[in-house]
Amino acid sequence: MTQTSEQGGRTRIERYDPASIEPRWQARWAELGLYRTDLHDRERPRFYLLTMYPYPSGDIHIGHWYIITPTDAIARFHRMHGENVFLPIGFDAFGLPAENAAIKNNINPRDWTMRNIDNMRRQLRSMGATFDWDSEVVTADPEYYRWNQWFFLQFLKAGLAYRTTSAVDWCPNDGTLAREQVEGVDRHCWRCGAKVEKRDLAQWYLKVTNYADELLDFSGLQWPEPIKTQQTNWIGRSEGAEVVFETASSPHHPGGSPLRVFTTRPDTLFGATFMVLAPEHPLVAELTAPDRLAEVGAYLAQAANRTEIDRLSTDREKTGVALGAEAINPVNGERIPIFVADYVLGSYGTGAIMAVPAHDERDYAFAEKFGLPIRRVVAAPGDEDRPLEGAYVAHAAGERLVDSGPYSGQAADEAGRAIVAELASRGAGKAAVTYRLRDWLVSRQRYWGAPIPVIYCDRDGIVPVPEEDLPVRLPDAVDYRGSGENPLGRDEAFLNVTCPRCGGPARRETDTMDTFVDSSWYWFRYLSPEKAGAPIERALVDEWTPVDQYTGGSEHAVMHLLYAREWTKMMRDIGLVAQDEPFKRLFNQGQILGLDGERMSKSRGNVVDPDDLVARYGADTIRLFLMFMGPWDQGGPWSPTGIGGVHRFLNRVWTLALDPHGSDPGDKDAGHLPEGQGAAEAEAALRSAAHRTLRGVTADYESFHFNTMVAKLMELSNTLFRYRGTEIAGGAAWNEAIRILLLTLAPAAPHITEELWSRARAARGETWSSIHTATWPDVDASAVVEATREVPVQVNGKLRDLVVVPTETSDAELERLVLAAPKVAAALAGRTPRRVVIAGGGRLVNLVVG
């Protein structure tokens, strides 16, 4: 019941006090299990809404709210449309920050993490978010990571996991990194910022390159274009040819070793004047002439440290040394010198290139520096004899080959295909495709992760841990303080095992898994977090996934979002799921930055604590403010100015709902309808405003335009205020408008709307039912149309007048009315329009004169 008190001679309603409303409803919703999803419900349409689970860094900061609030509003919006919405939450609980914080504070990472999770659970609840807590997943739980290990064993069996030694990116603090975890021009670690080095290590990989082509296919996915582009670029598919050059015989080498190169420009093969091997290329040692050994050896040593030495120069001068060997160009038999140079990467293509300086900028720079011949073999029409001033790489229409033996004069693209065909017929080459994408390196030399479940036995080699022995538990009492070695290797009890195959002494793998393994399948586990015997409940997975809508930041474009796709495909290939893709629709919200415009982080000291804000304004205000700030995909620096305006809006909603007849002494027109409006016109105008708002707001929720959604509701409340205290206040049209206002505001500001809704129902003598289970209202299209409308009139594209006409006005009549308007006549100054444009069904008139 509305409580009122007499004060100063006028009626005053109880103040809007979120602190007394919000915890009460949160408790009630939890008690009623309002957001617990019945996953087995077959009646209603299912909607799986997923938001990227948080890393339990301790406090939830305003950035988490920025991600979660609109997601929660989407969930509520869908529920009000009769859908069975599943919105789970969990914690990405393994990872380096926990381990580092634990080291720093001398506390066990598990304790640190679990304490943080408790705090975050409390904070998430204080937002009024409708997570289904029964589905919670914590990845550091042995009952979760045992399935990481199980997956790993299945992938091993299927040939999708393998161990190999190669040069890996290595951070002195964090150990091995996947390639996408190395950032920036200076190649620093994504977590600690330290310089990343190269090391030769035996590590575990997942064979995700199997899926390169499939990953390029986004058909059927509603994903933001920029993410698709980023993944496409990351995968980096290049079409071209593989060409085999034989090595020439020389005093130190019998020759004949095939050197395979990848090129995207087979049409330039006649322009190859030298060849370059990457320092890591296996044939470097074999091909080096005895008198070149010292110099080549020195160069290789230097190249190994290159990333540290010259890291800052992007367009660094080319370096390299000749091996003293030659290769034979398969198309013309020409002998060309072989170099080793670090501008050729060992990890891309074949680790060797044919250098065509005339048509490649890097080769050109190298040739210039080492005085090697530069031979033009492609020319745009008329350029055949023009000397080159740099590499000619552009493609011009009508390009033809020159100086290319039998191919001279042919169109370049055609000649390229012909050359590949010729090479193929002689077994000296073939069309080929190369990718930039590498296999996923999952080994990590850290403590706080899922142990990789393999055992090394001197007799049996690599032995998988038997499935019945899973999980391989992470021991608690390990000295996890880093010193460059694997913490698990220091735990004798963990390390030493008997070989499951021969029973002899053996050692466990001491690496743990990349935490992106955890996040590559967590949304499947949400559906059956307690399930024993299998990682997923197949029946539920088939019904509920792929996820209908995923929300989260774009910083994971080529990390989590790519891994999750890869993992899903691997799961499919070992028969676990039927789907090809994990997430049907993806939305990337922007990132909220600190006041200083920098990323929020504890170390920068620019973290905004939502607890303080909630204490001051209440959760609804903060939720609404975050949605109102700007477009959700944009983010931006945090600025609290403006919270007051949103809080004021909620106060106004409160006042409108509880005190329609009240008035304020400051309002000169209090109690009077706007001039020229009778009660009927006023009600029609109010209904029109309410239904127009409903239509707009519904569309805004659907398209995630939350800022304009809030703006439209503010407009409606402003309109309502104009009628407050008048004869139509509290009437049918008024109540309908209030009802629409509360229902459409409910997903965004769930507490105040629940409170006002329940009071209104009580006042009408109805039993309680939650606004959040109410049905979304329908637009009454007939109410939207008003009797008259305003038509802007332009003369030569410039606005000259606004003419009010009846809504149903024919174009001819409209033209007549417009030309008769005095201001229009004045603007025309006696001229007769040469043309009258009536745009968009009479929305605007443009008179063209002169």
Next chain:
RNA sequence: GCCGGAGUGGCGGAACGGCAGACGCAGCCGACUUAAAAUCGGCAGCCCGCAAGGGCGUGAGGGUUCGACUCCCUCCUCCGGUACCA
């Protein structure tokens, strides 16, 4: 360099090719108050003008169109990604 995204009042930001600046913040004026806060109403892009009114305005310059913040071309600035990928 390459690939994305973005440039609109003092600020955050609106605007199916059709009234640029909705909504809000900050600001100013007024009402209420002994007063202040809170609340309510109003003004408000810039320039000229007492006003009526006019001119100029969406990073810069061109173009298409009756009409361009919106589409096309060239360029500038900022943000994100990437880094010799042959």
